[in-house]
Amino acid sequence: xxxxxxxxxxxxxxxxxxxxxxxxxxxxxxxxxxxxxxxxxxxxxxxxxxxxxxxxxxxxxxxxxxxxxxxxxxxxxxxxxxxxxxxxxxxxxxxxxxxxxxxxxxxxxxxxxxxxxxxxxxxxxxxxxxxxxxxxxxxxxxxxxxxxxxxxxxxxxxxxxxxxxxxxxxxxxxxxxxxxxxxxxxxxxxxxxxxxxxxxxxxxxxxxxxxxxxxxxxxxxxxxxxxxxxxxxxxxxxxxxxxxxxxxxxxxxxxxxxxxxxxxxxxxxxxxxxxxxxxxxxxxxxxxxxxxxxxxxxxxxxxxxxxxxxxxxxx
Numbered sequence: 001x002x003x004x005x006x007x008x009x010x011x012x013x014x015x016x017x018x019x020x021x022x023x024x025x026x027x028x029x030x031x032x033x034x035x036x037x038x039x040x041x042x043x044x045x046x047x048x049x050x051x052x053x054x055x056x057x058x059x060x061x062x063x064x065x066x067x068x069x070x071x072x073x074x075x076x077x078x079x080x081x082x083x084x085x086x087x088x089x090x091x092x093x094x095x096x097x098x099x100x101x102x103x104x105x106x107x108x109x110x111x112x113x114x115x116x117x118x119x120x121x122x123x124x125x126x127x128x129x130x131x132x133x134x135x136x137x138x139x140x141x142x143x144x145x146x147x148x149x150x151x152x153x154x155x156x157x158x159x160x161x162x163x164x165x166x167x168x169x170x171x172x173x174x175x176x177x178x179x180x181x182x183x184x185x186x187x188x189x190x191x192x193x194x195x196x197x198x199x200x201x202x203x204x205x206x207x208x209x210x211x212x213x214x215x216x217x218x219x220x221x222x223x224x225x226x227x228x229x230x231x232x233x234x235x236x237x238x239x240x241x242x243x244x245x246x247x248x249x250x251x252x253x254x255x256x257x258x259x260x261x262x263x264x265x266x267x268x269x270x271x272x273x274x275x276x277x278x279x280x281x282x283x284x285x286x287x288x289x290x291x292x293x294x295x296x297x298x299x300x301x302x303x304x305x306x307x308x309x310x311x312x313x314x315x
Contacts, residue, residue: 025160026076032146032167033069036062039142046135050128052184053120054177055135057113057197061173061204062139064109065166068102072163079254092254093219095159100215102162106169106208110201117201120194127193129185136181139174143167158214158255165207173200221251224258227287235286236262239278241270243299250289259291265299272296 040062047055075098083090146167150160180196183189223229227250236245248262260283266275276296283289 025157026073028149029069029073029076029160029163032149032163033066033073035142035146035149036065036069036167036170039139040066043135043139046131050131050135051125052127052132052135052177052181052193053113053116054173054180054193054196054200055132057117057200058136058139058170058173058177060109060113061166061170061200064105065163065170067105068166069163071098071101072159074098075159089253092257095157095254096215096218099158099162099211100219102166103208103212103215106166106204107212110204110208113201114198117194117198121191121198125190127181127184127190129181129183132193133178133181133185136174136178140171140178143171143174147171158211158218161255162211165211169200169204169207172203176200176203218252218254223250224252227258232260232283232287232289235282236264236279239275239282241267241275242279243267253291257291258289259293260289261293261295263295263297265301266296268299 040059043055043059043062046052047059072095075094078091078094081091147164150164150167176196176199180192183192217225229248229250232250233245233248236242236248242264244265246263246265248260250258250260252258264275264279266272273296276294279294280292283292
Protein backbone atom coordinates (compact mmCIF):
# COMPACT_ATOMS: atom_id res chain seq x y z
CA UNK A 1 0.00 0.00 0.00
CA UNK A 2 1.38 3.42 -0.90
CA UNK A 3 1.11 6.72 0.88
CA UNK A 4 -1.65 8.90 -0.40
CA UNK A 5 -0.82 12.51 -0.84
CA UNK A 6 -3.33 15.19 -1.50
CA UNK A 7 -3.14 18.90 -1.72
CA UNK A 8 -5.87 21.38 -2.24
CA UNK A 9 -6.59 25.04 -1.91
CA UNK A 10 -9.88 26.54 -0.92
CA UNK A 11 -9.86 28.10 -4.35
CA UNK A 12 -12.79 29.79 -6.05
CA UNK A 13 -14.65 32.13 -3.80
CA UNK A 14 -11.86 32.29 -1.20
CA UNK A 15 -9.39 33.64 -3.74
CA UNK A 16 -12.02 35.89 -5.25
CA UNK A 17 -12.85 37.51 -1.91
CA UNK A 18 -9.16 38.10 -1.29
CA UNK A 19 -8.87 39.74 -4.69
CA UNK A 20 -11.89 42.02 -4.30
CA UNK A 21 -10.74 43.08 -0.85
CA UNK A 22 -7.29 43.90 -2.21
CA UNK A 23 -8.72 45.90 -5.13
CA UNK A 24 -10.69 48.01 -2.68
CA UNK A 25 -7.68 48.39 -0.40
CA UNK A 26 -5.64 49.79 -3.30
CA UNK A 27 -8.27 52.41 -4.04
CA UNK A 28 -8.31 53.54 -0.43
CA UNK A 29 -4.52 53.65 -0.30
CA UNK A 30 -4.35 55.77 -3.47
CA UNK A 31 -6.81 58.38 -2.19
CA UNK A 32 -5.03 58.61 1.15
CA UNK A 33 -1.72 59.09 -0.68
CA UNK A 34 -3.08 62.06 -2.65
CA UNK A 35 -4.33 63.68 0.57
CA UNK A 36 -1.11 63.09 2.49
CA UNK A 37 1.20 64.37 -0.25
CA UNK A 38 -0.87 67.53 -0.66
CA UNK A 39 -0.84 68.36 3.01
CA UNK A 40 2.79 67.45 3.49
CA UNK A 41 3.72 70.45 1.33
CA UNK A 42 1.45 72.70 3.43
CA UNK A 43 3.11 71.48 6.65
CA UNK A 44 6.62 71.94 5.27
CA UNK A 45 5.89 75.54 4.27
CA UNK A 46 3.97 76.17 7.51
CA UNK A 47 6.72 74.67 9.64
CA UNK A 48 9.37 76.71 7.86
CA UNK A 49 7.40 79.98 8.14
CA UNK A 50 6.40 79.46 11.78
CA UNK A 51 9.80 78.00 12.72
CA UNK A 52 8.07 75.01 14.32
CA UNK A 53 9.98 71.75 14.73
CA UNK A 54 6.75 69.95 15.64
CA UNK A 55 5.25 70.91 12.26
CA UNK A 56 8.44 70.00 10.43
CA UNK A 57 8.51 66.72 12.37
CA UNK A 58 4.93 66.15 11.31
CA UNK A 59 5.78 66.98 7.71
CA UNK A 60 8.70 64.55 7.88
CA UNK A 61 6.29 62.03 9.29
CA UNK A 62 3.86 62.77 6.46
CA UNK A 63 6.68 62.22 4.01
CA UNK A 64 7.29 58.82 5.58
CA UNK A 65 3.51 58.30 5.38
CA UNK A 66 3.62 59.00 1.67
CA UNK A 67 6.54 56.61 1.27
CA UNK A 68 4.68 54.02 3.31
CA UNK A 69 1.56 54.42 1.19
CA UNK A 70 3.54 54.17 -2.06
CA UNK A 71 5.18 51.02 -0.70
CA UNK A 72 1.81 49.60 0.38
CA UNK A 73 0.30 50.42 -3.01
CA UNK A 74 3.21 48.75 -4.78
CA UNK A 75 2.84 45.68 -2.57
CA UNK A 76 -0.92 45.59 -3.17
CA UNK A 77 -0.26 45.81 -6.91
CA UNK A 78 2.45 43.18 -7.12
CA UNK A 79 0.41 40.86 -4.89
CA UNK A 80 -2.10 40.61 -7.72
CA UNK A 81 0.47 39.11 -10.06
CA UNK A 82 -0.31 35.45 -10.64
CA UNK A 83 1.81 32.70 -9.12
CA UNK A 84 4.35 31.08 -11.45
CA UNK A 85 6.72 28.13 -11.26
CA UNK A 86 9.37 30.37 -9.68
CA UNK A 87 7.04 32.03 -7.14
CA UNK A 88 4.58 29.28 -6.35
CA UNK A 89 2.78 31.34 -3.72
CA UNK A 90 2.67 34.33 -6.02
CA UNK A 91 3.84 37.65 -4.60
CA UNK A 92 1.77 37.73 -1.43
CA UNK A 93 4.82 38.12 0.78
CA UNK A 94 5.55 41.49 -0.84
CA UNK A 95 2.96 42.92 1.55
CA UNK A 96 4.84 41.58 4.54
CA UNK A 97 8.11 43.02 3.24
CA UNK A 98 6.38 46.38 2.75
CA UNK A 99 5.09 46.29 6.31
CA UNK A 100 8.59 45.45 7.55
CA UNK A 101 10.14 48.33 5.59
CA UNK A 102 7.42 50.69 6.84
CA UNK A 103 8.04 49.80 10.45
CA UNK A 104 11.79 50.19 10.11
CA UNK A 105 11.48 53.57 8.34
CA UNK A 106 9.12 54.88 11.02
CA UNK A 107 11.59 53.94 13.73
CA UNK A 108 14.53 55.60 11.98
CA UNK A 109 12.68 58.88 11.32
CA UNK A 110 11.53 59.04 14.93
CA UNK A 111 15.00 58.68 16.35
CA UNK A 112 16.19 61.57 14.17
CA UNK A 113 13.36 63.83 15.35
CA UNK A 114 13.91 62.95 19.02
CA UNK A 115 17.57 63.97 18.68
CA UNK A 116 16.67 67.27 17.01
CA UNK A 117 14.09 67.95 19.74
CA UNK A 118 16.71 67.25 22.42
CA UNK A 119 19.06 69.78 20.80
CA UNK A 120 16.27 72.37 20.56
CA UNK A 121 15.06 71.97 24.13
CA UNK A 122 18.23 73.70 25.40
CA UNK A 123 17.96 76.51 22.91
CA UNK A 124 14.32 76.86 21.97
CA UNK A 125 13.96 79.26 19.04
CA UNK A 126 11.09 81.69 18.57
CA UNK A 127 7.98 79.91 17.26
CA UNK A 128 4.90 81.47 15.67
CA UNK A 129 2.14 79.81 17.66
CA UNK A 130 -0.98 80.94 15.74
CA UNK A 131 0.38 79.88 12.34
CA UNK A 132 1.62 76.61 13.82
CA UNK A 133 -1.85 75.92 15.24
CA UNK A 134 -3.64 76.72 12.00
CA UNK A 135 -1.49 74.31 10.03
CA UNK A 136 -1.84 71.65 12.73
CA UNK A 137 -5.65 71.88 12.57
CA UNK A 138 -5.50 71.32 8.81
CA UNK A 139 -3.24 68.31 9.40
CA UNK A 140 -5.73 66.91 11.88
CA UNK A 141 -8.54 67.08 9.34
CA UNK A 142 -6.49 65.51 6.54
CA UNK A 143 -5.37 62.66 8.78
CA UNK A 144 -8.89 62.08 10.06
CA UNK A 145 -10.08 61.63 6.47
CA UNK A 146 -7.11 59.33 5.76
CA UNK A 147 -7.93 57.18 8.79
CA UNK A 148 -11.53 56.94 7.72
CA UNK A 149 -10.45 55.88 4.22
CA UNK A 150 -8.03 53.21 5.42
CA UNK A 151 -9.97 51.83 8.33
CA UNK A 152 -12.42 49.34 6.77
CA UNK A 153 -9.64 47.01 5.69
CA UNK A 154 -7.26 47.78 8.52
CA UNK A 155 -8.07 44.76 10.61
CA UNK A 156 -6.88 41.75 8.63
CA UNK A 157 -4.45 43.12 6.04
CA UNK A 158 -1.05 43.83 7.63
CA UNK A 159 -0.12 46.02 4.66
CA UNK A 160 -3.16 48.29 5.10
CA UNK A 161 -2.64 48.24 8.83
CA UNK A 162 0.91 49.49 8.38
CA UNK A 163 -0.41 52.41 6.33
CA UNK A 164 -3.21 52.99 8.85
CA UNK A 165 -0.69 53.12 11.71
CA UNK A 166 1.34 55.71 9.85
CA UNK A 167 -1.70 57.93 9.42
CA UNK A 168 -2.93 57.32 12.98
CA UNK A 169 0.38 58.32 14.54
CA UNK A 170 0.34 61.30 12.20
CA UNK A 171 -3.05 62.35 13.51
CA UNK A 172 -1.68 62.23 17.05
CA UNK A 173 1.29 64.20 15.75
CA UNK A 174 -1.02 66.95 14.54
CA UNK A 175 -2.69 66.93 17.97
CA UNK A 176 0.67 67.29 19.69
CA UNK A 177 1.66 70.11 17.30
CA UNK A 178 -1.68 71.80 18.03
CA UNK A 179 -1.13 71.57 21.79
CA UNK A 180 2.46 72.80 21.38
CA UNK A 181 1.25 75.72 19.26
CA UNK A 182 -1.33 76.67 21.88
CA UNK A 183 1.29 76.68 24.66
CA UNK A 184 3.67 78.78 22.55
CA UNK A 185 0.94 81.24 21.62
CA UNK A 186 -0.69 81.59 25.04
CA UNK A 187 2.33 81.40 27.34
CA UNK A 188 5.29 81.99 25.04
CA UNK A 189 6.66 78.54 26.00
CA UNK A 190 8.85 77.92 22.98
CA UNK A 191 10.12 74.66 24.51
CA UNK A 192 6.63 73.20 24.12
CA UNK A 193 7.33 72.84 20.40
CA UNK A 194 10.36 70.49 20.57
CA UNK A 195 8.66 68.65 23.44
CA UNK A 196 5.59 68.05 21.25
CA UNK A 197 7.83 66.77 18.44
CA UNK A 198 9.59 64.35 20.83
CA UNK A 199 6.23 63.02 22.02
CA UNK A 200 5.17 62.52 18.39
CA UNK A 201 8.30 60.47 17.80
CA UNK A 202 8.01 58.26 20.87
CA UNK A 203 4.50 57.49 19.73
CA UNK A 204 5.69 56.55 16.25
CA UNK A 205 8.32 54.18 17.67
CA UNK A 206 5.68 52.55 19.80
CA UNK A 207 3.26 52.02 16.91
CA UNK A 208 5.90 50.68 14.55
CA UNK A 209 7.18 48.09 17.04
CA UNK A 210 4.07 45.90 16.88
CA UNK A 211 4.09 46.05 13.10
CA UNK A 212 7.75 45.01 12.92
CA UNK A 213 7.18 42.14 15.32
CA UNK A 214 4.29 40.74 13.31
CA UNK A 215 6.07 41.09 9.97
CA UNK A 216 9.19 39.36 11.29
CA UNK A 217 7.09 36.59 12.82
CA UNK A 218 5.47 35.90 9.43
CA UNK A 219 8.83 35.97 7.62
CA UNK A 220 10.23 33.52 10.18
CA UNK A 221 7.40 31.12 9.27
CA UNK A 222 6.13 31.17 12.86
CA UNK A 223 2.88 29.41 13.66
CA UNK A 224 0.06 31.99 13.32
CA UNK A 225 -0.63 33.56 16.72
CA UNK A 226 -4.30 32.59 16.73
CA UNK A 227 -3.58 28.90 15.98
CA UNK A 228 -2.85 26.43 18.76
CA UNK A 229 -1.03 23.52 17.07
CA UNK A 230 -1.80 21.26 20.01
CA UNK A 231 -5.50 21.83 19.50
CA UNK A 232 -5.15 21.30 15.75
CA UNK A 233 -3.29 18.05 16.37
CA UNK A 234 -5.90 16.87 18.88
CA UNK A 235 -8.72 17.71 16.46
CA UNK A 236 -7.08 15.67 13.68
CA UNK A 237 -6.46 12.69 15.97
CA UNK A 238 -10.12 12.83 17.05
CA UNK A 239 -11.15 12.11 13.43
CA UNK A 240 -12.37 8.51 13.09
CA UNK A 241 -9.66 6.34 11.52
CA UNK A 242 -6.69 8.57 12.39
CA UNK A 243 -4.05 6.85 14.55
CA UNK A 244 -1.37 9.54 14.74
CA UNK A 245 -0.25 12.92 13.42
CA UNK A 246 3.33 14.02 12.82
CA UNK A 247 5.30 16.70 10.96
CA UNK A 248 2.59 19.24 11.58
CA UNK A 249 3.52 22.73 10.35
CA UNK A 250 1.45 25.91 10.15
CA UNK A 251 2.57 29.25 8.75
CA UNK A 252 1.26 32.49 7.29
CA UNK A 253 1.64 33.31 3.60
CA UNK A 254 0.31 36.83 4.02
CA UNK A 255 -2.09 38.34 6.56
CA UNK A 256 -5.41 36.52 6.51
CA UNK A 257 -3.93 33.56 4.61
CA UNK A 258 -2.71 30.65 6.72
CA UNK A 259 -1.35 27.34 5.48
CA UNK A 260 -0.89 23.96 7.14
CA UNK A 261 0.83 20.71 6.26
CA UNK A 262 1.09 17.42 8.11
CA UNK A 263 1.30 13.63 7.95
CA UNK A 264 -1.55 11.48 9.20
CA UNK A 265 -1.26 7.75 9.99
CA UNK A 266 -4.48 5.96 9.02
CA UNK A 267 -6.07 2.75 10.25
CA UNK A 268 -5.98 -0.10 7.71
CA UNK A 269 -9.76 -0.35 7.41
CA UNK A 270 -10.25 3.32 6.45
CA UNK A 271 -10.19 4.39 2.81
CA UNK A 272 -7.54 7.13 2.74
CA UNK A 273 -9.46 9.60 0.61
CA UNK A 274 -12.55 9.48 2.80
CA UNK A 275 -10.24 10.05 5.77
CA UNK A 276 -8.58 12.95 3.97
CA UNK A 277 -11.95 14.55 3.32
CA UNK A 278 -12.86 14.22 7.01
CA UNK A 279 -9.57 15.77 8.17
CA UNK A 280 -9.94 18.66 5.71
CA UNK A 281 -13.49 19.30 6.86
CA UNK A 282 -12.40 19.44 10.52
CA UNK A 283 -9.55 21.83 9.68
CA UNK A 284 -11.89 24.07 7.71
CA UNK A 285 -14.77 24.06 10.20
CA UNK A 286 -12.81 24.37 13.43
CA UNK A 287 -9.82 26.44 12.39
CA UNK A 288 -10.79 28.11 9.11
CA UNK A 289 -7.83 26.48 7.36
CA UNK A 290 -8.18 26.03 3.59
CA UNK A 291 -4.60 25.99 2.33
CA UNK A 292 -3.93 22.49 3.58
CA UNK A 293 -1.59 19.71 2.49
CA UNK A 294 -2.09 16.37 4.25
CA UNK A 295 -0.19 13.19 3.57
CA UNK A 296 -2.14 10.07 4.57
CA UNK A 297 0.06 7.09 5.45
CA UNK A 298 -0.65 3.43 6.32
CA UNK A 299 0.45 2.10 9.73
CA UNK A 300 3.58 0.34 8.48
CA UNK A 301 4.66 3.19 6.20
CA UNK A 302 8.23 4.40 6.61
CA UNK A 303 8.61 6.87 3.81
CA UNK A 304 11.98 8.39 4.46
CA UNK A 305 14.20 5.80 6.12
CA UNK A 306 17.14 5.60 6.58
CA UNK A 307 17.76 9.36 6.69
CA UNK A 308 14.66 10.37 8.61
CA UNK A 309 15.17 13.21 11.05
CA UNK A 310 13.23 12.81 14.24
CA UNK A 311 10.24 14.94 13.50
CA UNK A 312 9.24 17.81 15.81
CA UNK A 313 5.79 16.98 17.11
CA UNK A 314 3.73 19.78 18.63
CA UNK A 315 4.07 19.59 22.38
